[in-house]
Amino acid sequence: MSHEMMPFIDLAAQYRDTRADIDAGIQRVLDHGRYIMGPEVTEMEAALADYTGGGNCISVSSGTEALLIAMMALGIGCGDEVITTPFTFAATAEMIVLAGATPVFVDIESDTCNIDARLIADKITPRTRAIIPVSLYGQPADMDEIAQLAKAHNIAVIDDAAQSFGADYKGRKSCSLATISCTSFFPSKPLGCYGDGGAIFTADDALAQACREIRVHGQSERYVHTRVGVGGRMDTLQCAVILGKLSRFDWEIEQRLAIGARYNDLLDAAGIGRVVQRDDRTSVYAQYTVFVRNRAAVQDALKIAGVPTAVHYPLPLNRQPAYSNISGGGATPRSESAAATVMSLPMHPYLCVEDQDRVVAALVEALRGTN
Numbered sequence: 303m304s305h306e307m308m309p310f311i312d313l314a315a316q317y318r319d320t321r322a323d324i325d326a327g328i329q330r331v332l333d334h335g336r337y338i339m340g341p342e343v344t345e346m347e348a349a350l351a352d353y354t355g356g357g358n359c360i361s362v363s364s365g366t367e368a369l370l371i372a373m374m375a376l377g378i379g380c381g382d383e384v385i386t387t388p389f390t391f392a393a394t395a396e397m398i399v400l401a402g403a404t405p406v407f408v409d410i411e412s413d414t415c416n417i418d419a420r421l422i423a424d425k426i427t428p429r430t431r432a433i434i435p436v437s438l439y440g441q442p443a444d445m446d447e448i449a450q451l452a453k454a455h456n457i458a459v460i461d462d463a464a465q466s467f468g469a470d471y472k473g474r475k476s477c478s479l480a481t482i483s484c485t486s487f488f489p490s491k492p493l494g495c496y497g498d499g500g501a502i503f504t505a506d507d508a509l510a511q512a513c514r515e516i517r518v519h520g521q522s523e524r525y526v527h528t529r530v531g532v533g534g535r536m537d538t539l540q541c542a543v544i545l546g547k548l549s550r551f552d553w554e555i556e557q558r559l560a561i562g563a564r565y566n567d568l569l570d571a572a573g574i575g576r577v578v579q580r581d582d583r584t585s586v587y588a589q590y591t592v593f594v595r596n597r598a599a600v601q602d603a604l605k606i607a608g609v610p611t612a613v614h615y616p617l618p619l620n621r622q623p624a625y626s627n628i629s630g631g632g633a634t635p636r637s638e639s640a641a642a643t644v645m646s647l648p649m650h651p652y653l654c655v656e657d658q659d660r661v662v663a664a665l666v667e668a669l670r671g672t673n
Contacts, residue, residue, distance in 0.1 A: 305608030308648055308657055311490050315652040316547075316554075324546035331542050339518075340538030346545050347501070353548075354467075356478035356503030358510035361536040362517050365464040365486025365500035369397035369434070371534055372460050372482040372502055375512035378403050378431045385425050386434040386462075387417040388618035389637040394436055394462050395619045399628065403431065407620045409634040413578040415591070415644070416443040418636075422451055425632075432458040437466030437476060439577055439614070439646075440492065440558075441585035445471055445479040452481075460484065464500075465588035467493045468555045472582050477503040482513075487536075487544060492558065492586045493551055495540040555586060557651035561658065562587040565647070568662045574669065577644075589614050590649035592665070596672040597645055603668035609661050612646045 309315075317324065331340060343361055351359035362368045378384065380402040386394055388407040395405040406425050411418045417435045433452055435443035445461065452459045461480035469476040477483040485491075487499035502513050512529065515522055520531030562585060569576050575593035579585045591614065594600050601611045618637040619625045647661050 307608045307610055310610040310612065310648050311650040312652045313489060320547055320550050323549050324543055327542035327546040328539060331538050337538050338535060342538050342541040342545060346541040349548060350501060354475040354477040354503055356483060357505030360502040360510060360513040360517065361541060362500045362502060362534045363536055364498040365484055365488065366393040366397060367534040368484035368500040368502045369393065369462060370400060371513050371516045372484055373397065373401040374516050375509050376432060376458050381429060382431040383427060383429040384432045384434055385422055385430060387436050388620040388634050389415055389615060389640055390436040390438065391615065392619060394434060395625050404628060407634055409636045410640060412636045414441060415439065415577055415640050419444040419447040426455050430457055432460050434460045434462050436462040439585060439591050440466050440469055440588040441579055442466055442469055442471040442476050442479060442583050466586060468586045470584045482509060492588055493544065493547060495543040497540050499536045499540040554651040558587045559584060561653050562590060564658060565590055572662065572666050587649050589646040591644050591646045593643040594645050594669065595643060597643060599672040600668045603671055604664055607664035609664045610648060613644060614646055615641060617641055
């Protein structure tokens with residue numbers, strides 16, 4: 303007998319909680335009618351720059367576009383190499399290729415699933431222009447070690463912080479930890495809008511100016527194109543949604559941390575392997591991820607129990623057809639292992655204790671029945 307499916311993330315509950323602020327913000331945009339580059343754009347950028355301490359905030363049309371614009375601002379292109387992780391969403395490598403560069407993949411840490419900073423040095427060549435660590439599942443990578451390595455080789459660090467907005471690393475906020483940081487406001491992200499959106503953060507004013515120009519077709523002023531650019535603006539309505547959500551964001555992060563810590567305790571007590579969080583940083587649990595064998599069978603059993611799951615990600619990028627022939631090559635056994643065993647559980651700030659207990663009980667039962 304199957305049970306009613308609980309939500310994997312609960313955007314409806316979040317909207318009910320923030321409706322007054324979001325509706326008022328949207329109405330303001332409808333009233334003034336400036337849907338592209340309206341006043342809410344700069345208002346949101348100022349609020350997020352203040353929140354992160356990341357210097358300049360440049361809003362863009364998506365987290366994917368943020369990566370491309372960041373590389374364009376750095377002048378990365380044909381003949382260059384960019385080091386990154388193969389255990390990430392395709393957008394990370396996709397933008398490296400679209401910028402004209404070659405992705406060079408470095409394997410992950412088996413416990414955090416983030417890029418293994420100790421393996422990066424061996425992959426640096428005279429053609430390396432940047433390192434793109436990915437703050438996977440909401441937890442920043444070893445950003446200080448990566449920054450130190452990059453400084454020694456005079457290369458940039460672009461933090462793919464699409465999943466980690468709101469996280470801390472050694473007392474600093476995600477999106478303030480690299481030469482340029484990129485985040486996403488895709489609806490399911492810790493801070494999400496109601497469509498596509500993203501932002502770039504940098505303390506370098508010249509890079510910030512380049513990003514601002516690139517996002518509007520390389521214009522320094524109207525019809526003066528100082529550089530090659532893209533159509534990469536975040537629209538005013540989406541910025542209004544983010545502004546409306548910011549009033550509850552600190553509370554939501556507190557809930558994520560508490561729910562994640564409770565998951566950790568329950569799963570550790572049950573002897574179920576999970577992604578680990580380092581003591582000197584926090585995860586905002588964009589996904590809460592465990593390691594399971596016989597994943598497909600476990601997912602089927604959980605589905606019957608009314609517990610939705612997801613897999614982020616089932617195949618490393620260096621094994622994907624689009625990237626297997628153009629990457630720097632090399633084996634990534636930990637990424638292969640993670641791809642075969644990771645499974646994400648329901649996670650959002652509105653997940654109640656009863657549902658969390660139900661998830662863990664169903665998972666324990668599913669593992670007992672499939673192993």
